[in-house]
Amino acid sequence: MHATPPARLRAMALGLLGSAPEADRAVRTAERALAAYGPGPRARRGPGPVPDPGPPPEAVLARVCLGRLRAREARRTDPWDPWSDAPGSAGPTPAERLVLVLHDRFGVPYETLAPVLERAPAAVRQIGARARARAGGTESMPAPDPALLRTAVDAVLAAAREGDTAALCALLDPDAVLRADTGAVRGGVRPAHGAPAVARVLAARAAVARPALVDGAPGLIAAPDAVYVFTAPAGPITSIDVLADPPHLSRLAIAAS
Incomplete structure (x- = not known):
């Protein structure tokens, strides 16, 4: 089983969700999912006798938090002002936030995030570039053809x-x-x-x-x-x-x- 300090997982969840109680719940959910992997009588096993170590804890937590961010976005009904300076007026999408926080702040590789987002690593890099452009004050990436x-x-x-x-x-x-x-x-x-x-x-x-x-x-x-x-x-x-x-x-x- 991959080892990641609990404090690091909680910091990631807090960076993604912005709420301490919600971050704690996300970490507990991820820990329950991770408990199904690794050594022990209940371990899920691969093709050989070696217990399946499972996905990296960062990937499991990312999947949990992505689901919560998407649910939050789906409930959003407030009007949008494209020229507002208010925080979050044109905030990142859940996928963009995942890359901004986990890759840029915590160094999680694109290859780890790619299965979570169901994209190729190159596509995850593009998501990150788009998110950085918005966070840097530009309204969008350069226009395509x-x-x-x-x-x-x-x-x-x-x-x-x-x-x-x-x-x-x-x-x-x-x-x-x-x-x-x-x-x-x-x-x-x-x-x-x-x-x-x-x-x-x-x-x-x-x-x-x-x-x-x-x-x-x-x-x-x-x-x-x-x-x-x-x-x-x-x-x-x-x-x-x-x-x-x-x-x-x-x-x-x-x-x-």
């Missing part, structure tokens, strides 16, 4: 018009987020996290949209005056921002395309 983004946005629009949530899910990152400002929330748009939830919102709300250029990048506009801004730094769409507040729209250059 506009033609590729246009293809993705057109595919979203076509799938939304068909009500094809499976096709929409295939275009989205598993941890995709849909954020909505106060005006969009008043218009019936609700924040969503995770590809299935975001796909359901798009199927219900984006079917009546039409292509647009938002600050020169491919996006969508839907009556009455709701703009959909897409971010896709590494292929799949990672975030969609729905803006409808007049002060927000006034900051954008919007043109039909």
Whole structure:
């Protein structure tokens, strides 16, 4: 069984969850899962006589905390202000937070986090780069090829018009987020996290949209005056921002395309 000091696990959980009681519960859950591995009569065994040491404790804890972060994000209903300076107004996704805390702060290798996030190590590196860009004060990673983004946005629009949530899910990152400002929330748009939830919102709300250029990048506009801004730094769409507040729209250059 891999050995990791309990104090280190608790520090990781606290960094991820931000709450001491919740961190303690996460550590206890991880310890129960780890107890199934290692020497002893109940040990799970591999193909030979040597007891299976199991995954690294950091990976087990990461999986527990990721589930809690995703559940927390799924319950989020507060409107989003893209120009707010308030902490957490455009915070990292659960996957981004996992990489920022565990890799950058505690040195957990990308290879350890990759199975937890169900991505290749190279994709986990991209998640980290995106998270660092946001944490460093930039709004997003550098824009991808506009033609590729246009293809993705057109595919979203076509799938939304068909009500094809499976096709929409295939275009989205598993941890995709849909954020909505106060005006969009008043218009019936609700924040969503995770590809299935975001796909359901798009199927219900984006079917009546039409292509647009938002600050020169491919996006969508839907009556009455709701703009959909897409971010896709590494292929799949990672975030969609729905803006409808007049002060927000006034900051954008919007043109039909």
